[in-house]
Amino acid sequence: MFGKKKQKPLIDANQLELIENAQKRIKQKKRLYVHFVVFLIGALFLIVANTILGIGKDVTFFGKEWFVFAILLWLFFLLYHVFNVYVTHKFMGKAWEKNQLDKLVAKQQERIDKLKAGFVKEETLIAQSEVYNKTLPKTQNPKPKIELTIIVAAAENDAIGKGNKLIWHLSDDLKRFKSLTNGHHIIMGRKTFESFPKPLPNRTHVVISRQKDYKVPSGVILVNSLEDAIDAAKNDAQPFIIGGGEIYKQAMTLADKIELTRVHESFEADTFFPKIDTSVWKETANTFHSKDENHEHEFSFLTYERK
Structure with a gap:
């Protein structure tokens, strides 16, 4: 019908x-x-x-x-x-082929012109929006709050690694790292990225490297500086800095929070976490874990927030 x-x-x-x-x-x-x-x-x-x-x-x-x-x-x-x-x-014949090519080229040019017109229109709208937003009072144009967080496991002497590897294996620390970073951007240096067997699931990797020809797998974001890495994660409410030592050092003046696993022993290492200045950082949480069959060392989960 x-x-x-x-x-x-x-x-x-x-x-x-x-x-x-x-x-x-x-x-x-x-x-x-x-x-x-x-x-x-x-x-x-x-x-x-x-x-x-x-x-x-x-x-x-x-x-x-x-x-x-x-x-x-x-x-x-x-x-x-x-x-x-x-x-x-x-x-x-050749004349027919030329005629067909001319038609197809004209058709393609028409599509390109439409795309260009669309881009111009979109850019105009974006520019108008930016100008409008700049004229609004700050209370009417709030920026989304991003809580840049450092997450690290460090010994009493601030040791965090040796030979681009972890010094210890703490099951609950790994679980905490997975729970906190799951679904977020994780920002790291090239050597930290290379210490992984493969990219971690359900996380967006942002790798910092000065090597212009450095190759990363599909889905991994490559940048040249910590500032660019933070910008790449701007749509994430809580991106995490996960290492290594130099990246931690740069991030200390930019981060809003530190999630620290303090291992209560000192170790020989070649990579260290910066000293936490208690005049800048306030401890807001502290959970102690004793040794057990899955953990060779005593450790505490500490949270610091910028004062």
Whole structure:
């Protein structure tokens, strides 16, 4: 009763015409190939019919057997067919090809012009919005609060690693790290990133490296400075700084919070966490964990917030 809405073709008329004529061209070449095969078989048959079977053996023209003229006539039609396919381009001549290319180029240019117009319109709207926002009082144009957080495990002597590896293995510390960073941007230096067997799941990795040709897997964001890394994570309410030592040092003046796992022993190391200045940072949480079968060392989960 109710007819279905006719689907709009996925390709335009010019492209469809190009496909149809290409199909005709293929058929034309196939017919030429068949003609050539039939000519070879037919010529062989005519020779056998005259010389072996004796058909028309006494029929000659200008002193030559009749089959010679039959083959030459057939060869003429074959050559005409070849000429028609490869020279005259009956279905797809050079003029037609040029016309099709001109049409497609014009169509593509039209699409490019539309895209350019769209970009110009979008840029205009963005510019107008930015100007408008700048004129608003600060109370009417609040920026989303980003809580830049350092997360680290450090010993009593602030040791955090040796040879680009962790010094200890604390199961609950790893679980806490996973729980806090899950779904967030994690910002790190190149060496810290290289210490992972593979990118951590359900987190957006932002890697800082001065190497311009440094390669990272798909989905990992590569930047050249901590400032660029923070900018790359601006849509995250709580991006995390996860190391290494130099990145921690730079982040201490920028971070809003420190999530510290303090391991209550001192270790030999080559990478250290900066000293926490208690005149700048206030301890807001402290949870102690004693040794057990899964933890070789005593440790505490500490939270510091900027005063």
